[in-house]
Structures are given as C-alpha cells and as structure tokens.
Amino acid sequence: MAEAMLVGVKELGFDQAKLIECDKVMAQDFIDADAIIIGTPVKMGGIDHKLKAMIDTVMASLWIEDEIVGKVAGCFATGGGFGKAGAGVEVTMISLANVLLEMGLVYVPLPKNTVGFDKGGLQWGAYALSANENMCPKEISVDSLNVAKTHAQNIVRVASCVSQYRPFMNNRIA
Amino acid sequence: MAEAMLVGVKELGFDQAKLIECDKVMAQDFIDADAIIIGTPVKMGGIDHKLKAMIDTVMASLWIEDEIVGKVAGCFATGGGFGKAGAGVEVTMISLANVLLEMGLVYVPLPKNTVGFDKGGLQWGAYALSANENMCPKEISVDSLNVAKTHAQNIVRVASCVSQYRPFMNNRIA
Amino acid sequence: MAEAMLVGVKELGFDQAKLIECDKVMAQDFIDADAIIIGTPVKMGGIDHKLKAMIDTVMASLWIEDEIVGKVAGCFATGGGFGKAGAGVEVTMISLANVLLEMGLVYVPLPKNTVGFDKGGLQWGAYALSANENMCPKEISVDSLNVAKTHAQNIVRVASCVSQYRPFMNNRIA
Amino acid sequence: MAEAMLVGVKELGFDQAKLIECDKVMAQDFIDADAIIIGTPVKMGGIDHKLKAMIDTVMASLWIEDEIVGKVAGCFATGGGFGKAGAGVEVTMISLANVLLEMGLVYVPLPKNTVGFDKGGLQWGAYALSANENMCPKEISVDSLNVAKTHAQNIVRVASCVSQYRPFMNNRIA
Numbered sequence: 001m002a003e004a005m006l007v008g009v010k011e012l013g014f015d016q017a018k019l020i021e022c023d024k025v026m027a028q029d030f031i032d033a034d035a036i037i038i039g040t041p042v043k044m045g046g047i048d049h050k051l052k053a054m055i056d057t058v059m060a061s062l063w064i065e066d067e068i069v070g071k072v073a074g075c076f077a078t079g080g081g082f083g084k085a086g087a088g089v090e091v092t093m094i095s096l097a098n099v100l101l102e103m104g105l106v107y108v109p110l111p112k113n114t115v116g117f118d119k120g121g122l123q124w125g126a127y128a129l130s131a132n133e134n135m136c137p138k139e140i141s142v143d144s145l146n147v148a149k150t151h152a153q154n155i156v157r158v159a160s161c162v163s164q165y166r167p168f169m170n171n172r173i174a
Numbered sequence: 175m176a177e178a179m180l181v182g183v184k185e186l187g188f189d190q191a192k193l194i195e196c197d198k199v200m201a202q203d204f205i206d207a208d209a210i211i212i213g214t215p216v217k218m219g220g221i222d223h224k225l226k227a228m229i230d231t232v233m234a235s236l237w238i239e240d241e242i243v244g245k246v247a248g249c250f251a252t253g254g255g256f257g258k259a260g261a262g263v264e265v266t267m268i269s270l271a272n273v274l275l276e277m278g279l280v281y282v283p284l285p286k287n288t289v290g291f292d293k294g295g296l297q298w299g300a301y302a303l304s305a306n307e308n309m310c311p312k313e314i315s316v317d318s319l320n321v322a323k324t325h326a327q328n329i330v331r332v333a334s335c336v337s338q339y340r341p342f343m344n345n346r347i348a
Numbered sequence: 349m350a351e352a353m354l355v356g357v358k359e360l361g362f363d364q365a366k367l368i369e370c371d372k373v374m375a376q377d378f379i380d381a382d383a384i385i386i387g388t389p390v391k392m393g394g395i396d397h398k399l400k401a402m403i404d405t406v407m408a409s410l411w412i413e414d415e416i417v418g419k420v421a422g423c424f425a426t427g428g429g430f431g432k433a434g435a436g437v438e439v440t441m442i443s444l445a446n447v448l449l450e451m452g453l454v455y456v457p458l459p460k461n462t463v464g465f466d467k468g469g470l471q472w473g474a475y476a477l478s479a480n481e482n483m484c485p486k487e488i489s490v491d492s493l494n495v496a497k498t499h500a501q502n503i504v505r506v507a508s509c510v511s512q513y514r515p516f517m518n519n520r521i522a
Numbered sequence: 523m524a525e526a527m528l529v530g531v532k533e534l535g536f537d538q539a540k541l542i543e544c545d546k547v548m549a550q551d552f553i554d555a556d557a558i559i560i561g562t563p564v565k566m567g568g569i570d571h572k573l574k575a576m577i578d579t580v581m582a583s584l585w586i587e588d589e590i591v592g593k594v595a596g597c598f599a600t601g602g603g604f605g606k607a608g609a610g611v612e613v614t615m616i617s618l619a620n621v622l623l624e625m626g627l628v629y630v631p632l633p634k635n636t637v638g639f640d641k642g643g644l645q646w647g648a649y650a651l652s653a654n655e656n657m658c659p660k661e662i663s664v665d666s667l668n669v670a671k672t673h674a675q676n677i678v679r680v681a682s683c684v685s686q687y688r689p690f691m692n693n694r695i696a
Contacts, residue, residue, distance in 0.1 A: 043574075043577075043578045043582070044577050044578055044581060044582055044585065044621055044624060045471065045617075045620045045621060045624050046568075046569065046574065046577075046617050046620065046621065047568065047574070048574075048578065049571050049574035049575040049577070049578045052565075052568065052569070052570075052571035052574045053571040053575075055565075055566050055568075055571070056565045056566055056570065056571045059566060060565070060566050063286075063566065066285065066286065066287040069285040069287055070285070087438075087470050087471060087624075088438075088471075088620065088624070089438070090435075090436075090437070090438030090439055091438055091442070091616065091617065091620045094268060094439070094613065095567075095568050095613060095617060097271070098297065098567045098568065098610065098613045099566055099567060099568065100283075101281075101283035101297040101298060102283075102286070102297040102566060102567050102609075102610070104283055104285030104286065104287070104297075105283060106280060106281070106282055106283070106332055107275075107280070107281040107282075107283065108280055108281075109274075109275035109276075109278055109279060109280070109281065110278075111240065111243040111244070111278030111342055112237075112240065112276070112278065113240040113243060113278070113342075114342075122435050123272065123275040123276040123278075123393070123435060123436075124275060154341055154342050157339065157341035157342075158280055158336060158339075158341045160339075161335045161336055161338070161339045161341065162332060162335060162336065164335070165331065165332075165334075165335045167328055167331035167332045167335065168285055168287075168288075168328050168331075217400075217403075217404045217408070218403050218404055218407060218408050218411065218447055218450060219443075219446045219447060219450050219645065220394070220395065220400065220403075220443050220446065220447065221394065221400070222400075222404065223397050223400035223401040223403070223404045226391075226394065226395070226396075226397035226400045227397040227401075229391075229392050229394075229397070230391045230392055230396065230397045233392060234391070234392050237392065261450075261612075261644050261645060262446065262450070262612070262645075263612070264609075264610075264611070264612030264613055265442065265443065265446045265612055265616070268439065268613070269393075269394050269439065269443060272393045272394065272436065272439045273392055273393060273394065276392060276393050276435075276436070296609050297567070297609060297610075411634075414633065414634065414635040417633040417635060418633070442616055445619070446645065448631075449629075449631035449645040449646060450631075450634070450645040452631055452632075452633030452634065452635070452645075453631060454628060454629070454630055454631070454680055455623075455628070455629040455630075455631065456628055456629075457622075457623035457624075457626055457627060457628070457629065458626075459588065459591040459592070459626030459690055460585075460588065460624070460626065461588040461591055461626070461690075462690075471620065471623040471624040471626075472623060502689055502690050505687065505689035505690075506628055506684060506687075506689045508687075509683045509684060509686070509687045509689065510680060510683060510684065512683070513679065513680075513682075513683045515676055515679035515680045515683065516633055516635075516636075516676050516679075
C-alpha cells in the first residue's frame with residue numbers, strides 16, 4: 001500500500017517524498033514534510049502497537065510543541081478475516097484520524113467517487129483486505145493499490161495548496 | 175456558537191456566509207458553499223435527531239451524487255451534564271466527522287494551540303458546555319464562543335485556498 | 349433480522365418477547381423487559397434518524413430517571429454498498445452501544461466463534477449486508493439471519509441470569 | 523485507580539483477585555479469571571502502546587482460540603490536560619471496549635446513578651483526571667477512586683452470576 005502511494009506521489013513530481021518505517025521515523029521527518037500519511041495493519045481492532053509506540057513518543061513530542069500544526073494528512077489500513085468487513089477497520093481508522101487531528105493536521109477523506117472506491121476505500125482513507133474471511137493471508141488487490149495511489153495523490157494536492165497559506169498561523173498562541 | 179462563528183467569518187470579509195437551521199437548509203445551500211460547518215447539541219451521546227433527519231435526507235441526496243466532494247468542513251457541539259467531560263461529546267463529533275468525510279469534505283481540526291482551546295476545544299472541533307455537571311443549563315462561556323469563532327475562521331481560510339484547486343477533480347469517475 | 353431474533357428468543361421459551369417498531373415503542377415496554385435489542389439500518393454512516401428520534405425522546409426520559417439500569421442489551425445493523433465493509437457499520441454500532449451503555453445496560457457482544465460469524469457478525473453485534481457494493485438492494489442472507497438469531501439467544505440467556513441479581517442495585521444513589 | 527478497584531473487589535470477598543501490570547500478565551491469568559478489568563492512561567488520544575503490545579500478543583493469542591469468550595469485563599482510563607474533557611478519553615475507552623468485545627466478553631457499563639459518577643465516570647467505565655487543563659499532573663481525586671471501586675464491584679457482581687451460566691456455550695463452533 002505504502003509503496004503504491006509513494007509511486008503515486010512521485011508521479012505528480014514530488015520527488016522528495018519518502019516512505020519511512022515506524023521504528024525509523026524521526027521528529028524532523030515530520031517537520032520537513034508538507035503532507036503526512038500514516039497506515040497500519042488492523043491489530044486486535046486497532047492501531048498496531050509498534051506504530052502506537054512511535055505515536056506515543058515521536059509524535060507526542062511534536063504534539064506538545066505544536067510543531068506540525070496546519071500540515072495536511074491522511075491515512076490507510078489493511079485488515080481482513082472474520083466478519084468480512086475487516087472488522088475493526090473503522091475503529092482503527094478513527095483512531096488514526098484522532099491522532100492526526102490532535103496534531104492539528106488538515107484531514108483528507110477518500111471520496112466515494114474515487115475510481116475503485118468500492119474495492120478499497122472507506123471515507124476515512126484507503127484500506128485493503130490482506131486476509132480472507134477465514135484469516136488466510138491474501139495479496140492486496142490491484143484495485144486496492146490503485147485506490148491507495150489516488151488517495152496519496154489527493155492528499156499531496158491538498159497539501160500543496162494549504163502549505164502556501166499556513167491557515168492557522170494567525171491564531172497561534174504567541 | 176453558530177452566531178459567534180458567523181461573526182468570525184464575516185470579520186474575514188466573507189459576507190455571503192449564512193447561518194441556516196437544520197430544518198430549513200436545502201441541497202443548493204451546500205452546493206453554493208465553499209465551506210460547511212455543522213453543529214449539534216449532544217443528545218443521548220450522539221447527533222440530535224433533528225439534525226440527523228437533515229443528514230439522512232438533504233445530505234444523503236448530495237452524497238449519492240457526489241455533489242460536494244472536495245469542499246472544506248468542520249464541526250462543533252454543545253453538551254454538558256453528567257461526567258464532566260460532556261459525556262458523549264467525542265462520539266458525537268466523531269459521528270459528525272464521519273458524515274462530513276462521507277461527503278468527501280476536507281476536514282479542519284481544532285489545533286490545541288488555538289487561544290482558549292482548554293476552555294472549549296477538542297481536536298475534532300469547537301465544543302462548549304451548555305450545562306453543569308448536575309445538568310443545570312448554563313450560558314456558554316465567552317472563551318468557548320471565542321474558540322468557536324477562531325475555528326470558523328480557520329475553516330474558511332482553508333476553504334479559500336482549497337476551493338481554487340479542486341484537488342480531487344482529476345480523480346473523479348467520469 | 350428482527351424477526352429472526354424474535355424466532356430465536358421464542359424457541360428458548362420466552363413467549364413474552366415482542367418486536368416493536370421504533371415509532372411505536374413506549375417507555376413502559378423498556379421497563380417491562382429484561383433484555384433490550386435495538387437495530388438500525390446504517391444511514392449516512394450512523395443511526396437512522398427515525399430511531400434516533402425515539403432515543404432522544406423515549407429513551408432519554410428513561411435515562412434521566414435511571415429506570416432501566418442493570419438490564420441486558422445488544423444491537424444489530426444492516427448496511428451495504430460502497431466500500432464492501434458496509435461503510436459506517438462500525439460507527440453505527442458504536443453509536444448504538446454508546447446509547448445502551450448510557451442507559452446503564454450490560455452489553456452482550458457477538459463472539460467470533462458464533463456459527464456464521466464470518467457471514468454476519470461484528471464484535472459489536474449482528475449485521476447483515478442489505479445491498480451490494482454498487483448499492484443494489486439484496487436480500488439478507490440466511491447465514492446473516494442465523495447469526496442474528498443466535499445473537500438474540502445469547503442476549504436473552506445473559507439477561508435471564510443477570511435479571512435475578514440486579515447487580516447494580518446496591519450502588520444506586522438513594 | 524487499579525488499587526482502589528482491587529480493594530473494592532476484595533471487600534466483596536473475592537480474595538483471589540489480582541492486580542497485574544500489562545508487561546507481566548500471561549494468557550493463563552485471563553483464563554483463570556471470571557472478570558477482567560483493563561485500564562490505560564490516555565496517550566495521544568488512545569491506548570498506551572505498552573498496553574497495546576500486551577493486547578497484540580497475549581490477548582491476540584486468546585482471541586484466536588476463543589479462549590475467554592463469555593467472561594465479563596469492564597475498563598477504566600486516566601487522562602487530563604487540554605480540553606477539559608480529558609480529550610481522547612472516549613476514543614480510548616471505545617478502543618478498550620472494542621478489544622473486550624472482540625474477545626467475546628460481556629461488557630459492564632458505569633451507570634450514571636453510581637455515587638460520584640459526575641466526578642469520575644463515563645458510560646464506558648471509570649475515568650479520572652490525572653492532570654489539569656494545563657497538563658500539570660495532579661492526584662486522582664477521592665471521588666474518582668470511589669467510582670472506580672464501585673465500578674469494579676459491579677463488574678465482579680455481574681461476573682459472579684454470568685460465570686455460572688456460560689451463556690454462549692451452546693452456540694460455539696464445535
């Protein structure tokens with residue numbers, strides 16, 4: 001998913017885009033970015049604890065200092081198994097959104113008129129089934145990858161206009 | 175709350191801003207707007223049924239046709255009473271956000287460095303206590319009204335840049 | 349769904365079980381019951397406004413007076429369409445659970461080892477797809493109906509033991 | 523909070539009750555218990571990553587095997603700081619509830635007629651402010667501790683009746 005997103009963003013000419021694993025990302029990576037996309041496998045109906053560890057440390061320090069307020073963000077998730085729905089995918093994405101909004105980030109949805117939405121989208125972001133109903137792992141479908149790519153492009157487009165305006169700057173506590 | 179928001183938006187020079195009650199708003203009002211802000215009292219831990227009736231009819235018809243995808247939105251709520259936190263305010267705001275994201279709207283958070291955030295803000299938007307812990311109604315505080323005003327201004331500022339770009343247009347299903 | 353649940357409960361010998369539509373249910377119906385099951389179609393990612401109107405009036409009056417604290421409850425939903433997952437089904441069920449917990453009701457989950465869970469269950473309760481990915485309505489599957497029936501039986505079994513103990517009674521504010 | 527809960531449970535005569543930290547708890551501890559209470563500080567609007575690590579490993583293995591289906595559970599959280607509400611406490615508790623329901627556990631709410639509810643309760647469980655609006659840490663109030671104690675007693679009372687019935691046993695997949 002993340003690789004499809006990277007391809008999409010680079011296609012738009014944003015060559016400085018980077019894919020960074022959650023145990024390697026640093027505060028400066030967030031500060032340098034105009035757009036931030038985070039994703040997780042659905043683990044026990046929520047954010048994977050390895051990503052949560054990064055949120056509770058790296059992102060928490062940025063949050064305390066309001067260092068990335070006004071940037072643009074979106075999210076994605078992979079899930080699967082029992083309950084067809086990829087049970088827990090909504091709670092997981094709401095939890096991701098909750099973190100992104102806490103950081104003061106403008107949040108980009110995945111509109112249902114996106115090509116392939118019915119194969120890999122929720123209003124909260126891109127998602128893909130990585131396992132069948134019986135929990136057998138399966139490859140992520142091409143449709144889902146295409147949706148992820150489009151979602152990343154949407155996020156970057158919003159970021160490229162919002163980043164010029166810094167819309168919340170006037171309201172900051174001095 | 176809504177009136178404070180209207181004042182804030184007009185101060186920025188957006189004279190065409192309108193405050194419309196949920197039983198009077200029409201689909202065309204949404205289509206004409208660049209920014210959409212919806213609010214509700216917390217009722218039984220969720221969206222008031224009168225607002226939900228509007229969502230299930232007016233907004234549902236816009237949703238089916240993808241007519242307001244790519245506009246900018248935010249939300250607010252008032253609550254109070256048992257449980258200090260204005261119990262249910264988060265579920266209510268998540269429900270509002272869920273609707274706004276379903277419509278394909280870019281969602282503007284309320285950053286915690288907003289002046290007065292500690293008196294009337296959640297990451298999901300502006301909120302105000304309209305009752306004490308013991309459920310006695312009380313006036314909404316000036317701090318909460320100021321936060322609401324700033325939140326509306328943030329939303330409109332984001333909208334004024336995003337509306338020029340229509341960032342999702344290339345991705346629409348023809 | 350509701351009819352399958354009623355059949356299931358009557359099979360267990362609870363002949364006084366009733367199926368009541370949301371615009372006809374009265375406060376006394378809740379007071380008379382040991383177990384309460386509510387369900388809704390997913391409407392714009394949330395509770396249908398007609399059910400919400402009942403919650404905001406009939407259930408709100410019971411809530412204020414703490415009249416049904418300690419009874420047992422569960423929920424179900426039907427959804428479908430865009431996004432395979434029946435997008436919004438989790439937010440909808442969380443909203444229903446939120447209401448039931450506010451009423452002080454013991455909440456019965458749908459365990460994943462329920463026969464047919466993968467066809468019509470979420471941890472929050474029974475759900476069924478009432479439309480395809482492309483929003484064409486479809487009949488609710490037999491599997492989903494069976495899951496709903498089992499879920500209702502579980503709720504009633506929990507209620508039949510909890511109702512004898514009234515476990516919260518000692519803690520009530522006099 | 524957890525210590526107040528332990529005192530409450532022991533007062534009811536349940537001497538085998540144990541308080542176990544999340545990095546020390548083992549699968550067998552869950553299997554041996556009739557009632558399970560989990561709690562977390564609100565960290566970045568969600569479950570602390572150290573607790574999530576336990577959920578993703580110890581509880582996940584129990585989940586896969588459906589080993590604790592039909593037991594009884596509840597939760598608590600501590601939070602504080604910006605936004606008065608202990609922003610994120612609802613999302614955190616919904617996330618905890620989501621995990622408990624996934625495990626197939628009967629969920630005990632905190633009824634609003636609990637003495638002290640207005641000082642330390644949400645419908646989802648007991649919570650306490652561990653910091654002021656300006657994020658200065660503060661001691662948890664006696665009221666909040668009393669609510670936690672009562673909540674634990676409610677959970678144990680429900681468990682002591684449900685555990686005799688094993689209400690979901692007939693429905694298990696053989």
